[in-house]
Amino acid sequence: MPFVNIKIPQGALSRAQKAEIVHSITGLFVHYFGEAARPHTMVLIEEVGDGGYGRADEVFVVPDAYRARDSLT
Known part of the structure; x- marks a missing residue:
C-alpha cells in the first residue's frame, strides 16, 4: 500500500486544497x-x-497572510 505523510502548518491549506x-x-x-x-x-x-516545529534554530509561526481563507480547514 503506497503511503504518503505530509505535515503542513495548521490552517495553511483549505479543505479544498487538501x-x-x-x-x-x-x-x-x-x-x-x-x-x-x-x-x-x-x-x-x-x-x-x-x-x-522549527528550522535553523527558530520556532516557526505561520503569518496570517499565508493562512487559508476557507474557514472549513
Whole structure:
C-alpha cells in the first residue's frame, strides 16, 4: 500500500486544497503503479500547530497572510 505523510502548518491549506493534494498524489501513484494502486493509496495530511516545529534554530509561526481563507480547514 503506497503511503504518503505530509505535515503542513495548521490552517495553511483549505479543505479544498487538501482534497486536491490527496487527489494529485493518488493520481501520481496510479500513473506509476497502475489503477490497482488507487484503492490502496493512503495520503495523510497532518496539521502541525504554530510553534510545533522549527528550522535553523527558530520556532516557526505561520503569518496570517499565508493562512487559508476557507474557514472549513
